[in-house]
Amino acid sequence: MLVGKRTWMFEKRPVIISSGVIGGPFEKQGALANDFDRFYDDLWCGEKSYEQAQKKLLEDACQEALNKANLKQEDIQFIFAGDLLNQITSTSFACRSLSIPYFGLFGACATSMEALALAAYVVNSQGAQHVLTGSCSHNAAIEKTFRYPTEYGSQKPPTAQWTVTAAGVGLVASQGEGAVVTSATIGKVIDEGLKDPFNMGAAMAPAAVDTIKAHLTDRNLSTDHYDLILTGDLAKIGRPIALELFQQNKISIQEDIFQDAGLLIYKPDQPIQAGASGAGCSAAVTYGHILKRIQSGELKRVLIVATGALLSPLTFQQKESIPCIAHAVSIEHQGGM
Amino acid sequence: MLVGKRTWMFEKRPVIISSGVIGGPFEKQGALANDFDRFYDDLWCGEKSYEQAQKKLLEDACQEALNKANLKQEDIQFIFAGDLLNQITSTSFACRSLSIPYFGLFGACATSMEALALAAYVVNSQGAQHVLTGSCSHNAAIEKTFRYPTEYGSQKPPTAQWTVTAAGVGLVASQGEGAVVTSATIGKVIDEGLKDPFNMGAAMAPAAVDTIKAHLTDRNLSTDHYDLILTGDLAKIGRPIALELFQQNKISIQEDIFQDAGLLIYKPDQPIQAGASGAGCSAAVTYGHILKRIQSGELKRVLIVATGALLSPLTFQQKESIPCIAHAVSIEHQGGM
Numbered sequence: 001m002l003v004g005k006r007t008w009m010f011e012k013r014p015v016i017i018s019s020g021v022i023g024g025p026f027e028k029q030g031a032l033a034n035d036f037d038r039f040y041d042d043l044w045c046g047e048k049s050y051e052q053a054q055k056k057l058l059e060d061a062c063q064e065a066l067n068k069a070n071l072k073q074e075d076i077q078f079i080f081a082g083d084l085l086n087q088i089t090s091t092s093f094a095c096r097s098l099s100i101p102y103f104g105l106f107g108a109c110a111t112s113m114e115a116l117a118l119a120a121y122v123v124n125s126q127g128a129q130h131v132l133t134g135s136c137s138h139n140a141a142i143e144k145t146f147r148y149p150t151e152y153g154s155q156k157p158p159t160a161q162w163t164v165t166a167a168g169v170g171l172v173a174s175q176g177e178g179a180v181v182t183s184a185t186i187g188k189v190i191d192e193g194l195k196d197p198f199n200m201g202a203a204m205a206p207a208a209v210d211t212i213k214a215h216l217t218d219r220n221l222s223t224d225h226y227d228l229i230l231t232g233d234l235a236k237i238g239r240p241i242a243l244e245l246f247q248q249n250k251i252s253i254q255e256d257i258f259q260d261a262g263l264l265i266y267k268p269d270q271p272i273q274a275g276a277s278g279a280g281c282s283a284a285v286t287y288g289h290i291l292k293r294i295q296s297g298e299l300k301r302v303l304i305v306a307t308g309a310l311l312s313p314l315t316f317q318q319k320e321s322i323p324c325i326a327h328a329v330s331i332e333h334q335g336g337m
Numbered sequence: 338m339l340v341g342k343r344t345w346m347f348e349k350r351p352v353i354i355s356s357g358v359i360g361g362p363f364e365k366q367g368a369l370a371n372d373f374d375r376f377y378d379d380l381w382c383g384e385k386s387y388e389q390a391q392k393k394l395l396e397d398a399c400q401e402a403l404n405k406a407n408l409k410q411e412d413i414q415f416i417f418a419g420d421l422l423n424q425i426t427s428t429s430f431a432c433r434s435l436s437i438p439y440f441g442l443f444g445a446c447a448t449s450m451e452a453l454a455l456a457a458y459v460v461n462s463q464g465a466q467h468v469l470t471g472s473c474s475h476n477a478a479i480e481k482t483f484r485y486p487t488e489y490g491s492q493k494p495p496t497a498q499w500t501v502t503a504a505g506v507g508l509v510a511s512q513g514e515g516a517v518v519t520s521a522t523i524g525k526v527i528d529e530g531l532k533d534p535f536n537m538g539a540a541m542a543p544a545a546v547d548t549i550k551a552h553l554t555d556r557n558l559s560t561d562h563y564d565l566i567l568t569g570d571l572a573k574i575g576r577p578i579a580l581e582l583f584q585q586n587k588i589s590i591q592e593d594i595f596q597d598a599g600l601l602i603y604k605p606d607q608p609i610q611a612g613a614s615g616a617g618c619s620a621a622v623t624y625g626h627i628l629k630r631i632q633s634g635e636l637k638r639v640l641i642v643a644t645g646a647l648l649s650p651l652t653f654q655q656k657e658s659i660p661c662i663a664h665a666v667s668i669e670h671q672g673g674m
Contacts, residue, residue, distance in 0.1 A: 001462070001464050002466075006438040048655075049655055051655070052655075082443065084424070085649070086424070086649045087423070087649035087652075088443050089647065092526060095526045096526040099526070103523065104443040104647070105441065105442060106425050106441040106443045126339070127338050127339050186439070187438060188432075188437065188439060189432045189433040189436070189439055310426065310441070311424065311426070312423045312426045314422075314423065318385075323429050
């Protein structure tokens with residue numbers, strides 16, 4: 001099941017039998033609005049704080065996935081999930097109401113694929129029949145945690161990214177209809193010494209390339225095995241850096257199959273600087289947009305490479321550089337082998 | 338491999354082939370000093386901040402475990418670890434220097450057993466040969482995160498607990514000499530509505546009892562299957578509450594086999610109020626003291642039940658109650674079945 005150094009093959013073919021994707025008002029105006037299940041029209045989501053709103057997004061996404069699969073909370077053995085808040089409280093509070101045995105994860109914006117890798121691993125090795133997995137972010141809650149309170153209206157440089165308000169959840173099962181999770185490659189912490197928290201894309205690009213390289217080596221594949229290699233979230237600055245690093249590493253890749261969740265989710269006229277980010281970005285794009293395209297057969301084989309910047313406001317203040325990580329999970333059309 | 342609702346049995350008997358336990362100056366004065374590998378004589382551990390000191394403790398504990406097993410970083414497939422800091426930065430920075438594929442976890446003080454459950458699961462199902470797992474805490478870094486800066490010298494009520502300065506790490510392998518990890522029961526988030534962050538023991542006791550009850554039900558055991566059921570960290574207030582909840586749940590348990598890591602680690606004359614806590618407490622006690630007693634054959638079968646309070650300072654300020662969780666892992670003498 002372990003191939004190479006850090007890749008798991010899921011030979012029993014766990015299936016994402018349903019998903020739930022909930023967004024905020026800004027995402028409703030975005031490029032992938034049709035791939036969400038539902039939106040809230042204001043950032044409060046009916047709650048009293050932005051943190052509780054983030055919790056609500058995750059709760060709703062889980063409920064949506066359960067409803068579509070016609071399953072109840074008690075049919076689910078485990079949930080693997082996390083978010084970007086201090087002590088991932090939105091996720092823990094969501095799991096309080098869900099009452100499902102819970103593994104709390106933190107991988108910053110790479111949490112989505114850290115969670116899916118573990119969920120698929122556990123289902124593949126018969127440690128569960130049904131597992132929920134996902135992550136969430138909320139623009140106001142996360143900007144407040146990592147940067148200035150948004151109310152201050154402070155300016156951001158063009159390299160900054162916009163935190164997505166969304167939760168994306170998948171329900172992974174040992175059998176059923178849906179896209180198949182076929183392998184996962186786990187990231188190492190990579191830190192090239194960059195220190196600018198307003199340029200996460202550049203900091204995270206080397207981690208994405210390191211994990212993709214490991215994935216290809218471990219599985220003995222070239223990039224053209226995939227119809228799409230989707231990072232999340234390198235955005236405008238990080239993506240060309242990654243392409244350059246592929247060249248340096250002598251990895252051949254067609255530019256058009258190398259896309260980024262942070263560049264897909266919004267429309268070009270939305271004021272998002274370099275692109276989108278947030279633990280909910282790759283989750284929402286994967287469990288909404290990408291799953292639809294896999295299920296329709298338009299995409300046969302996709303590698304999702306979620307990237308995370310593992311800093312905190314405190315490590316920035318202490319003048320540390322930004323350690324980054326990327327986890328890759330391959331998802332395939334059920335018919336394909 | 339899944340038995341009952343939320344318990345994994347590890348039939349291939351993954352082994353903790355070595356461990357590393359590093360403490361601070363206060364732990365050096367404690368009751369279990371002989372069970373640590375090494376201490377720092379001051380809280381800075383040679384670093385420039387308490388957060389970096391916490392990172393150092395984890396790095397050292399990992400290195401210690403590697404050295405004892407005569408293994409190198411590149412022999413380890415994965416590390417499962419976490420801590421209590423915002424964005425678990427100490428763990429992520431430790432994993433930067435370790436350069437081992439990394440799963441970041443957050444389960445507050447229950448992280449130690451969340452991590453061991455996953456590590457043992459992955460080794461048991463042949464997803465890795467060697468996995469590092471552990472957690473850490475640092476009195477000054479964590480008190481600063483959750484409460485007042487310690488420099489303020491603010492008073493604490495007698496129900497408060499003292500955050501341990503320590504890291505505890507286990508090296509789990511598919512074969513070798515050492516204590517065997519035999520099963521794990523994953524916790525649900527339990528919240529009985531308590532709101533006092535200076536009385537974590539009371540808040541966490543119901544989660545501990547819920548997980549122990551699930552463990553006994555799933556495995557069809559009574560408490561006398563174990564020589565020791567060790568919670569971490571209910572301390573003076575939480576332990577008697579747990580004993581009362583056992584009675585209410587008609588679970589018979591001998592009081593002397595029900596012990597608590599937060600009551601073992603320090604001496605009675607150390608000024609720790611209700612007892613110890615912190616993600617490093619159950620980790621240090623388990624990978625130091627308990628492993629020694631299992632290896633000597635004094636203890637044959639132990640259930641470690643790490644408890645975590647999943648709050649943040651912000652959720653406290655927002656007047657939320659404290660959601661808690663407990664994860665249980667059984668560890669046995671290699672000879673015993």
